Amino acid sequence: MSDSADAERVLSEATTIAVVGLSRDPAKSAHSVPAAMQSAGFRVIPVHPSADVLLGERVYRTLADVPEPVDIVDVFRPSAEAAGVAKQAAAIGAKALWLQQGIVSAEARATAAEAGMDYVEDQCIAVVRAVAGITR
Template sequence: MDLAEQALTDAKTIAVVGLSRNPGKASHGVAMQLQKAGFRIIPVNPDADELLGEKVYRSLTDIPEPVDLVDVFRPAEFTPEIARQAVAIGAKTLWLQQDIVSAEAREIAESAGLTYIEDRCTAVVRTLARITKP
């Protein structure tokens, strides 16, 4: 089992940063697939109130419950601040979606002991490894 598979296997609650209101966007489809596989999804989007039947939070630091994995659908230039917030809330993993790479976010996350994954899709990893939650 690789690091990405292990991170998803260990996670129950996933904050999806940049979850779009548009059902045609990748973030929406990926979050929906994770939700259907049994993960608890917490949307993070400053421009929505409810997505996928869940209350939306403006930032990671507004979430009032523990988060295992932070799944990021935002451009690379925003990821260092997201990494800082992931550290601040005690997340275990920071995961930057496919085509998102940030040396600075990696340094922030790994220095704080978080598992760091970049340029991979949570939905693809979950599907290939057949990871579901009861």
């Protein structure tokens, strides 16, 4: 699934977004996009290997460390890493896997389908949110 209507549906049904690869650098989209989602009222959970606090939230080292249910796993990692993230997202029971603009992975798509997760790739979650006017 990657058309606009499906992406809007996935986002409209979500409140909690775990962001794999949230950046420390405010100039990068991997920081500004999650910040925009947080400003729109979504619960953003940073997943980063070494940061402690990002966007005012506690950072978790892996998806498996996140202690609450996750609606969307939003991926800001290279396409080559997406399949591994998809497996982790499936393991925690995430409802959807979202690969940011420029990120595509047939293997991640297959993993998501097998796990029954909704799947969006190559789309910016903040753009979809803004265009659709979705807030929490």
